[in-house]
Amino acid sequence: MHRESADTVPQGPNQPCPSSTKSHVATTLLPAARQSLFDHAVGTDPPAERTGQRQRLSTEEATRWADSFDVLLSHKYGLAAFRAFLKTEFSxxxxxxxxxxxxxxxxxxxxxxxxxxxxxxxxxxxxxxxxxxxxxxxxxxxxxxxxxxxxxxxxxxxxxxxxxxxEKDSYPRFLRSKIYTDLLSQTQRRLS
Missing domain, CATH: 1.10.167.10 (Regulator of G-protein Signalling 4, domain 2)
Known part of the structure; x- marks a missing residue:
């Protein structure tokens, strides 16, 4: 079940991750992952636009994620966005x-x-x-x-x-996060 990803920082046993490394990972590696999530969710991925097979995330759907934590977890793009956010927090x-x-x-x-x-x-x-x-x-x-x-x-x-x-800790921070606000902005820009 454990998958290595480009976002992981190799750590020795029992070594805490220095905050400078966390910051570096969050600002340099995760934007690429975040952009990939946006490309899939908002439908800006060029192959998806050509084939027309990928369902696009609407602003209304992304806004509903703020209704409840379970609504977020039940939506495949919501789950992906929340996972990307948790990776920035190493949780x-x-x-x-x-x-x-x-x-x-x-x-x-x-x-x-x-x-x-x-x-x-x-x-x-x-x-x-x-x-x-x-x-x-x-x-x-x-x-x-x-x-x-x-x-x-x-x-x-x-x-x-x-x-x-x-629900009480990570979810409220996710709703205030750059990942979520950027995703909302991209869905709204696509409509205009």
Whole structure:
């Protein structure tokens, strides 16, 4: 599930990312990713205009993302924009965990359930997990106990905590971010 991207900055073990590096990444690497998102969303991507196959994001749709966090998460371009924003804050593991849980809940094979649960736990929940999400001790321990007999609901409490954290913390900042305001501006410019 973990993908390396051009936005990542190689870090040694237990080395905090210096703020100058964060700033450098956010200002030099992410504009290209942000532009790619705009090209896809607003339909300025030249191949898309030639084929006419890509659906364009309307100003009305992008404006609706501010109605609620769940509206944002339910829209493919909203999800992409929010992911791009979280990358600038080095907290995309929260969204990736939430999405992994949503995918996990669709598991129909009992044989795959335990292995998928273990993979999610090791990647996001376990102490010192490579993409550890910020949850409290009680939630982590409850999830660890749930892993003894994995079910489709074994991550529900942890997923809820992460959803709440993103909704109360990251989402308001996203709505004020350059990524979102630029996207709105581009959709409005396309109409004029």
């Amino acid at each position: 995309e593991e929260n969204l990736e965990f939430w999405l992994a849980c949503e995918d996990f809940k669709k598991t129909r094979s009992a044989a795959k359930l335990a292995s998928k649960a273990q993979r999610i736990f090791e990647e996001f929940i376990d102490v010192q997990a490579p993409r550890e999400v910020n949850i409290d001790f009680q939630t982590r321990e409850l999830t660890r106990r749930n892993m003894q007999e994995p079910s489709l609901s074994c991550f529900d409490q942890a997923q809820g905590k992460v959803h709440s954290l993103m």
